[in-house]
Amino acid sequence: MIVLAVHRVRLPNSKPFFFKESNMSLIITDDCINCDVCEPECPNNAISAGVEIYEIDMDKCTECVGHYDEPQCVEVCPVDCIPLDVDNFETHDELMDKYILLTSAL
Numbered sequence: 573m574i575v576l577a578v579h580r581v582r583l584p585n586s587k588p589f590f591f592k593e594s595n596m597s598l599i600i601t602d603d604c605i606n607c608d609v610c611e612p613e614c615p616n617n618a619i620s621a622g623v624e625i626y627e628i629d630m631d632k633c634t635e636c637v638g639h640y641d642e643p644q645c646v647e648v649c650p651v652d653c654i655p656l657d658v659d660n661f662e663t664h665d666e667l668m669d670k671y672i673l674l675t676s677a678l
C-alpha cells in the first residue's frame with residue numbers, strides 16, 4: 573500500500589500553489605530568474621546551474637526527506653518556480669531509500 577502525504581505543488585504555468593496528495597522529486601520551471609539562492613540550500617547537492625536556468629538532478633532530490641520537513645529550495649525561492657515533478661512520482665519510502673543511498677556514499 574502506498575502511503576500518501578499532503579504536499580504543496582504547482583503545475584507548470586499555473587498559479588498559485590495548491591495542495592496535492594503525492595511524493596515526488598521537484599523540478600525548476602522556466603520562471604527561474606537564476607538568483608542562485610536555492611543551490612547552496614540543497615542538502616543533497618541536487619541543484620546546479622543549467623544552460624539557461626537552474627536544474628534539479630532527480631536522482632539526488634529527495635524532496636528533502638531525511639534532512640528537513642519541507643523542501644528547502646521551495647522555502648527560499650523568491651519566484652515560487654519549484655513545483656513537484658508530476659512526471660516523477662516517488663513514494664515517501666522511495667525518497668527515504670534515496671536519502672539513505674546518498675548519505676551512505678559520503
Ligand code: SF4
Nearest residue numbers: 614633635636643645
Ligand atoms: S527538495 Fe530538497 S533535495 Fe530536492 S532539490 Fe530541493 S533542496 Fe534539494
Ligand code: SF4
Nearest residue numbers: 604605607608610649
Ligand atoms: S531560487 Fe528559484 S529563481 Fe532562484 S535559482 Fe533557484 S529556482 Fe531559480
